[in-house]
Amino acid sequence: MQKNLTMKELPDLERPYEKCLKKGPSALSDAELIGVVIRTGSRGEKSTDLAARVINAGPDGLLNLIRMDIEELMQIRGIGQVKAIQLKCAGELARRISTATRYRALVCSEPETIASYYMERMRHEPKEILILAMFDRKNMLLDDALLSVGTSNASMISPGEVFRTALQKHAEFIILLHNHPSGNPEPSKEDINVTFRIRDCGELLGIPLMDHIIIGDNCFFSFREQDILTRKGK
Numbered sequence: 001m002q003k004n005l006t007m008k009e010l011p012d013l014e015r016p017y018e019k020c021l022k023k024g025p026s027a028l029s030d031a032e033l034i035g036v037v038i039r040t041g042s043r044g045e046k047s048t049d050l051a052a053r054v055i056n057a058g059p060d061g062l063l064n065l066i067r068m069d070i071e072e073l074m075q076i077r078g079i080g081q082v083k084a085i086q087l088k089c090a091g092e093l094a095r096r097i098s099t100a101t102r103y104r105a106l107v108c109s110e111p112e113t114i115a116s117y118y119m120e121r122m123r124h125e126p127k128e129i130l131i132l133a134m135f136d137r138k139n140m141l142l143d144d145a146l147l148s149v150g151t152s153n154a155s156m157i158s159p160g161e162v163f164r165t166a167l168q169k170h171a172e173f174i175i176l177l178h179n180h181p182s183g184n185p186e187p188s189k190e191d192i193n194v195t196f197r198i199r200d201c202g203e204l205l206g207i208p209l210m211d212h213i214i215i216g217d218n219c220f221f222s223f224r225e226q227d228i229l230t231r232k233g234k
Contacts, residue, residue, distance in 0.1 A: 016048065030055055030062055037090045042078035050078045054087065065091030066124045095120045109139050111222035114175060115213050122179040122215040130178045132162055134171035135210070143169050157194050159201040166207050174202065176212040183217030187228075195223055196231075 016032040025033070034051035035041075041050045057076050058064045064073075065087050073084035114133065122129060127150040134142045145165050148157065166174050176198060178191075187195075195212045202209040211224040223229050 034065075034087070034090075037086050038079075038083045045078060053077070054079065063124070066095060095124075109210075111211055111213060111220070111225050114177070114211070115215065115220035115222070118177050118213075119215060119218065119220070122177065123183075123217050125179050126181055128178055128181060130157060130176065132165055133175040133177060134166055134169045135173040135175070136170075137172045139173065142171055145169075157198070159198055162198055163201060163205055163207060167205075171207055173208050173210045175210050177215060178212075179215040183219075185214040185216030185219055185221035187212075187214055187221060187223070192228065195228070199229055 016028055016036050019032065020028055020036070028036070029048075031048045031051040034054060035047035038047055038051065041047045054064060054073070054076055055061050057073075058068060060067050070081070070084045070088055073079050073087055074081060079087070118131065118133075122131070128148075129146060129150075130148040131144050132147050133144045136142050147161055147165070162174070162176070176195070180186075191212070191214065195209070198212075199209045209229065211222055211229070213223070214221040
């Protein structure tokens with residue numbers, strides 16, 4: 001039967017556990033936090049040393065847990081499939097926690113709030129994705145739907161799919177969101193044209209398009225804030 005070790009009996013690679021117990025998780029360094037997740041190092045290497053190499057494996061530091069895929073993480077010496085999965089799950093959990101904390105304040109009348117809510121979900125995506133956010137008559141979020149992945153040409157977005165989804169959820173208002181993997185949220189000509197098409201269809205169906213928000217890297221562009229939705233389309 002395996003012996004239950006006390007904190008003092010833990011080997012050096014597990015000392016972050018003791019530090020967390022005494023001082024709280026906020027006292028742990030980034031490498032120590034990751035070390036707790038992966039638990040062990042490799043061949044005499046401490047888990048915190050291995051964690052430091054994960055952080056330094058790319059230009060994004062801690063964001064490597066989100067931006068690197070499993071195969072890329074496994075290229076780091078000492079990171080096998082299990083540790084790579086642990087790291088990816090930790091990154092996804094952090095992203096979901098960040099999103100959940102913003103949910104209660106989400107109303108379609110505030111572009112900054114909407115962008116903040118979807119920022120962590122969308123800004124790290126390597127491909128363009130399109131999300132339809134749907135709201136009730138009190139401007140509160142009903143639900144959202146992922147409509148497309150990897151669409152490089154916004155003109156390919158189908159108004160029919162947008163409004164079929166909105167009608168199924170009994171939405172009163174809608175907001176479109178998509179990301180620019182380049183990090184620059186400035187709209188293209190195609191982005192503007194498709195926004196006008198969706199806006200015009202929404203006016204006919206009585207489901208107004210309240211905004212189209214483009215997510216960049218910690219920045220966003222709101223068609224509503226820029227007063228583009230009131231312009232006439234070509």
